[in-house]
Amino acid sequence: MTRFLPFVLFAASTLAAQMPPDVTMERSGFVAWLKKGPNSPLSAVAQQKIGDGLRLGPADADIPLPGIDEYRVYPSGAGIVLEGSGGKRPIGRGGPYRIGKYALFLAGPQPGTVLTVFTDTAGKEPPGYYDYDASMVFTGPLIRLETPKPMRVLASDGIEVQATEVGSVVVPLGGRTSLRVLRIPFAGGDESDLEIYFRDESNGDGTYPAGRFVSLDPLSNGRFRLNFNRARNPFCAYSSVYPCPAPWRGNTLPVAIRAGERYSGGGLQAVPTEQPAE
Amino acid sequence: MMLALAIQAALGVAGLSPAEGSWRAVLDLAGGPLRFALQIERSSGLRGRLCNGAKCQPIGARLEGGSLVLDIADYAATITAELRGDSLSGAYRNVGNRGPRTIPFRASRGRWPITRAPGSLVGRWDATYSQDLETSPRVFELRNGPAGIEGTLISSTSDFGPFSGTASADSFAIGYFDGSFVYLITGRLQGDTLRGVFHAGLRTQTPWQAVRSTGAPHLKSPTEITSADTSAPFRFRFPDLQGRLVGNDDVRFKGKVVLVDIFGTWCPTCHEGTPELIQLYNRYRGRGLEIVGLAFEVSGDTAVDGPLVRRYRNKFRISFPLLLAGTSDVEAIEAALPQLRGAGAFPTILFLGRDGRVRRVHAGFHGLAAGAQHQRQVREFEVEIEKLLNEDEKRKQ
Numbered sequence: 001m002t003r004f005l006p007f008v009l010f011a012a013s014t015l016a017a018q019m020p021p022d023v024t025m026e027r028s029g030f031v032a033w034l035k036k037g038p039n040s041p042l043s044a045v046a047q048q049k050i051g052d053g054l055r056l057g058p059a060d061a062d063i064p065l066p067g068i069d070e071y072r073v074y075p076s077g078a079g080i081v082l083e084g085s086g087g088k089r090p091i092g093r094g095g096p097y098r099i100g101k102y103a104l105f106l107a108g109p110q111p112g113t114v115l116t117v118f119t120d121t122a123g124k125e126p127p128g129y130y131d132y133d134a135s136m137v138f139t140g141p142l143i144r145l146e147t148p149k150p151m152r153v154l155a156s157d158g159i160e161v162q163a164t165e166v167g168s169v170v171v172p173l174g175g176r177t178s179l180r181v182l183r184i185p186f187a188g189g190d191e192s193d194l195e196i197y198f199r200d201e202s203n204g205d206g207t208y209p210a211g212r213f214v215s216l217d218p219l220s221n222g223r224f225r226l227n228f229n230r231a232r233n234p235f236c237a238y239s240s241v242y243p244c245p246a247p248w249r250g251n252t253l254p255v256a257i258r259a260g261e262r263y264s265g266g267g268l269q270a271v272p273t274e275q276p277a278e
Numbered sequence: 279m280m281l282a283l284a285i286q287a288a289l290g291v292a293g294l295s296p297a298e299g300s301w302r303a304v305l306d307l308a309g310g311p312l313r314f315a316l317q318i319e320r321s322s323g324l325r326g327r328l329c330n331g332a333k334c335q336p337i338g339a340r341l342e343g344g345s346l347v348l349d350i351a352d353y354a355a356t357i358t359a360e361l362r363g364d365s366l367s368g369a370y371r372n373v374g375n376r377g378p379r380t381i382p383f384r385a386s387r388g389r390w391p392i393t394r395a396p397g398s399l400v401g402r403w404d405a406t407y408s409q410d411l412e413t414s415p416r417v418f419e420l421r422n423g424p425a426g427i428e429g430t431l432i433s434s435t436s437d438f439g440p441f442s443g444t445a446s447a448d449s450f451a452i453g454y455f456d457g458s459f460v461y462l463i464t465g466r467l468q469g470d471t472l473r474g475v476f477h478a479g480l481r482t483q484t485p486w487q488a489v490r491s492t493g494a495p496h497l498k499s500p501t502e503i504t505s506a507d508t509s510a511p512f513r514f515r516f517p518d519l520q521g522r523l524v525g526n527d528d529v530r531f532k533g534k535v536v537l538v539d540i541f542g543t544w545c546p547t548c549h550e551g552t553p554e555l556i557q558l559y560n561r562y563r564g565r566g567l568e569i570v571g572l573a574f575e576v577s578g579d580t581a582v583d584g585p586l587v588r589r590y591r592n593k594f595r596i597s598f599p600l601l602l603a604g605t606s607d608v609e610a611i612e613a614a615l616p617q618l619r620g621a622g623a624f625p626t627i628l629f630l631g632r633d634g635r636v637r638r639v640h641a642g643f644h645g646l647a648a649g650a651q652h653q654r655q656v657r658e659f660e661v662e663i664e665k666l667l668n669e670d671e672k673r674k675q
Contacts, residue, residue: 021367021382022306022380022382025368025369025380025382026380029369029371029377029378029380030377030378030380032378033373033377033378034377037373037377037378039373039375076613079610079611079612079613079614080610080613081613089578089604090578090604090605090610090613090614091578091604091605091610092574092578092604092605092606092607092610092611096577096579097577097578097579098579105375107375148410148411150411155376156376157375157376159375164410164411166410183409183410186374186376186479190461190476190478190479190482190484191478191479191481191482192482193481193482194481215481217308217481218308218309218481218483219308219309220308220309220310
């Protein structure tokens with residue numbers, strides 16, 4: 001089989017049917033963060049681009065926050081300032097900046113910096129995962145583009161980033177399906193992930209309608225592992241305050257991928273228009 | 279299992295915690311193991327040391343149920359691992375905007391064997407990273423130290439190290455983990471060229487190749503990265519750790535040569551640079567040198583940042599003022615210090631003349647691990663300070 005389809009990812013051994021420890025740890029850490037993290041997307045109550053400035057607090061403000069006196073967040077010079085009755089101070093990415101029971105976080109570079117407001121996660125439960133399915137793990141080559149393509153896309157957290165399309169992988173599901181792979185950076189630093197934003201027949205029937213993200217893991221032998229059990233929702237699945245990344249052109253599997261993170265309602269219901277990414 | 283219980287029982291009889299001792303620790307990155315060492319000991323409670331080669335840093339340690347929890351407070355990171363006799367198994371975590379970065383962790387009792395680099399690998403190498411559309415320069419220095427092979431990774435703005443690890447006849451794997459940076463460099467000598475991969479975090483892998491350094495400049499000069507408005511005195515005004523506003527026009531700085539240290543307690547390179555600044559302060563203070571540290575922290579919230587900066591001051595016994603200047607992204611720095619352009623390297627050290635104007639901007643810092651580059655940088659600092667101290671007294675304001 002390898003002889004005839006050298007560029008297709010192959011199902012990894014199904015002998016190891018149990019969930020590997022690294023996936024167990026990743027899930028437990030992520031669920032704990034969803035439940036208790038100060039910037040858990042389950043607890044997001046508002047998100048807006050700062051633009052020329054935002055008013056927070058009163059009922060007629062851009063972002064009403066019950067029980068909070070008026071604050072303003074606006075650009076000043078090259079940065080962002082938070083101003084309230086107690087004075088003003090420059091604020092930057094990261095956080096939190098606390099106002100009463102609310103926590104403010106900034107993300108993304110100027111112009112285009114986005115403010116997200118969080119409160120507590122009481123009463124909200126993470127959507128959970130399908131049982132681990134060892135047949136949903138594939139290994140093989142990344143078919144690299146001769147010339148990688150820079151492009152701006154929304155990352156899983158709804159923040160626009162400068163990404164690079166680096167190539168594609170072909171999976172033996174529904175025949176042979178090619179999935180585009182983009183390198184998406186973390187905020188600053190040397191780290192990035194190879195990401196695939198894909199749709200499949202389970203979308204809207206157990207998984208998020210707009211699709212899910214999954215990382216492509218480099219192996220030490222120059223090949224890559226695609227483990228759909230690590231598929232995860234865009235943040236718009238947790239709260240409708242997040243913009244939802246438009247599906248990437250092409251990346252649709254003609255089968256149901258019942259592996260990875262589930263979807264149980266909430267977030268953005270409508271599927272955005274497919275992205276004309278070129 | 280019986281053996282593990284027997285060991286635990288023996289340790290218990292001796293009054294030792296089962297976690298105490300030396301551990302060979304590993305973070306399992308996608309591209310291979312990143313090795314470091316842990317020492318767990320008891321004083322009033324448990325405490326730990328995280329070591330890269332011969333360099334160690336203190337960390338918090340405690341037992342919770344059957345798990346050992348290590349707190350790397352400088353970087354708000356934790357390692358949680360189940361303790362089973364002579365092995366630890368768990369995860370390292372720290373949290374960003376998209377959730378926790380989780381990397382598998384394991385350890386076994388004992389010390390790493392010492393391996394030495396062959397002469398064909400030792401020395402200074404000019405490296406070029408290649409990732410998708412971009413290339414960028416780095417310098418590697420490989421040498422043998424008391425703990426075996428050591429290395430340093432130097433960029434245009436800073437050094438990362440000391441890396442430590444293993445070597446064979448033609449290849450090496452050296453890592454550096456301090457609770458924030460998770461770096462592994464693997465390489466193999468092919469003819470006259472070193473080729474390998476730089477691993478950052480769990481999954482990022484950047485290919486590189488390197489040739490022996492000829493001595494010609496390979497990196498961008500640290501004085502060419504950030505610039506400043508020199509047409510007027512450099513202005514700053516921020517609260518100190520007691521909440522008092524301190525500014526450039528305070529009498530403390532009047533007519534003095536001033537080093538403005540833009541730093542963050544979260545920044546490992548700043549931890550390297552601060553002891554050097556203290557030495558310069560002790561040496562030149564009597565002749566008119568002042569230093570002020572401007573802390574740009576992660577939260578920007580005084581209640582959060584104040585204790586972190588206070589802890590940093592106490593750790594290094596800093597006697598010059600440290601001010602809470604804001605948050606650590608480029609936009610916030612340029613908003614707080616609008617006379618700077620291209621700020622973003624941590625630390626960045628501004629040299630102000632007696633008239634308060636910026637004379638030199640030095641982005642980044644090359645620490646002790648950078649060897650000759652570190653020595654040259656310290657000498658440049660001394661020359662610059664001497665020059666500014668000797669400037670015409672008429673320029674005093």
